[in-house]
Structure formats: C-alpha cells, structure tokens
Amino acid sequence: MTKKPTSKAELLYAGIQMTRPLLRTISNRVEADLEGTGLTVGQRAVLEAVLNLEQATAPQLTNFLQLKRQFVAKVLKELLDKQQVEQVSNPRHKRSVFYRLTASGKALIEKVRTAEMKRLEEFVKEFSEEEVETYYRMQYVLNDALAKRS
C-alpha cells in the first residue's frame, strides 16, 4: 500500500510523517477517556506536563509543550479555576510562580492515564523492552533536537 522507505533518513522521515495521523488517532481515543471529566485536550496536555515536571512555571510549561505562552496561561487559568492546579510561590521570581497539581488534579489525570495505559498494555506485549526504550529515546531526542535549533 505505502511505498517502503529505503535509506535511514527516509525511514526516519516516514516515521515522523506518521506523527500527525498518530496524534489524531490518539486524540480520538483520548477524547473518549476525557468524556465526563470536563477536560479539554489542552487542559489534559498541561496537566500531564505538570505531572511530568512535578512543579513548573508557565514559561517552563510553554517550552515543554511548544505552545505560545498566552495559550498556556489561558489553560493554566482554567485549571486554577477548576482547582486542578495550584500556585506555589517562587523564591527566585515574584511574578513567575510555580504550578503543581492539587490532590484532585492529580487524581483526575491519574484516572485518565490509567484508562489509556490499559489500552496500551495489550499492544506493548508485541514489543521488547529495548524497542520501547528506543522509541521513547527517539521521541525525546527528536523533540529536543528539533526544538533547540529554533
């Protein structure tokens, strides 16, 4: 059906090209899990980011998510209103406070996470530890490498 890429670079390119459809596929799935939580896709992404970073300022989240600061700020405000994140004062910066998950925010994102993890369990069996490790590393390094030279 699809042309099989030949060179290493082409293979990587083809893999990356898959990112867009994959994200759409994931989004379609995710939205099902989000039903009833009252979360938007953006809110979910920010919650997930805060969970990963444990504690982060808006600029850090902006950098992590590769979105515009105004958008991240807006989503953070929504999450504050819903009491799913809270502010922690930042000794090094009066304006730019830290955000972290509240208990309910943590419970919420963990719940979504668990639901989605379940879906992956079956799938992940088909791959070895090394393969998954490689995938993770590629995603991480790729994002890093591409983001940096801007």
Place this chain on the structure above:
Amino acid sequence: MTKKPTSKAELLYAGIQMTRPLLRTISNRVEADLEGTGLTVGQRAVLEAVLNLEQATAPQLTNFLQLKRQFVAKVLKELLDKQQVEQVSNPRHKRSVFYRLTASGKALIEKVRTAEMKRLEEFVKEFSEEEVETYYRMQYVLNDALAKRS
C-alpha cells in the same frame, strides 16, 4: 527534570505523550519550509499522503489521515484548484475517483520534503539503522493498532 518512567507500558505511554509537543515542534519547523509555497499544513499533509499512497480515493485518504471526510474533501478541492493533484477515474466507483499528484504537485512536495530531510540528516547519524527501523515500525503499528479498534 522529568520523572523517568519505569515499566515498559509506562515508558511507551511517556513516549506517546511526547507526540503532541513533538508534532508542535515539527509544525513550527515545517511552517518555515512551507513559507512561500502557499501550502497550508493540511494541504501539505494530504499531498504527503497522496505521495505515499501513489493513488487514493478521498475515503482512503480520510482513513489514512484520520480526519473527517468533509475536511479532506475541502483540502482536496483546494489542491485541485491549485492543480497539485488531479483526478483519475475509478473503474470500480463512479463517484469516488482516485487522486494523484500532478507533475507540479509532485515537484512541490518533493521540494518541501528535501528541505526537511536535510534537517534530519545530522540528527539521524546519532541513531543506528535498527533504531530507526524500530521507531518507524512502532509508529506504524501503534497507529494501526489504535486506529483499528474504533
């Protein structure tokens, strides 16, 4: 900075989570290459899909891109107007014709492709053939697996 995931499933989950920021990073890059081509992100995605599939009906593209048929149809029409894709009659279906790239459409997408490939060349050196192969396969299978159980 980020919590390092432990189990295989968690690692995969973390890798997948990276998809959204990564797509944003890619989009930011891509938009630079798209400058002056007059292409939108959607048009580019469809061109790329047609290139991959060589020849495809709108429903096939819809399935491949995981978007709504109306959106794909709209983009296809734009590309038809720009003469970057053309219709080929489908013997098996009067309404649902095949789309394929015109010479100029092919030249255009190849140009964008080349520009982006250049960026990857440096990066790809850091990874072995096997690693890239694994990445590609993961992306492919993951997309397939998640798309199917809908």
Place this chain on the structure above:
DNA sequence: CATAATTTGTCAATTTTATTGACAATAAGT
C-alpha cells in the same frame, strides 16, 4: 429485482485550538 441501508460528495455553520497584538509589571543585564 426492489428497496432499505450505507457510502460518498458538497455546502454551510460552528467549535476547538492556537496565534498574534498590545500594554503593563517585573526582572535581568549593562
């Protein structure tokens, strides 16, 4: 074969996601 159900195309309205612009407050660099 007839007819019901599904697929596909098309046009329009709407929603969601994200960007851009503008300005004030704070912080950092010189």
Place this chain on the structure above:
DNA sequence: ACTTATTGTCAATAAAATTGACAAATTATG
C-alpha cells in the same frame, strides 16, 4: 540608573477540524 528582555493579562483573529444536512451513488438484503 537605565535599557532590554521576560512574564502576565486581555482581546482580536486565524487556522484546523468537526458537525449538520441533504442529494447522488453504491452496496446489502429480503
């Protein structure tokens, strides 16, 4: 001190994608 860059905030706008509605063509079923 004073200039420059960063951060927060509010508003307007744009881009990407979905949803709804209906007709034409196709496929499935009795």
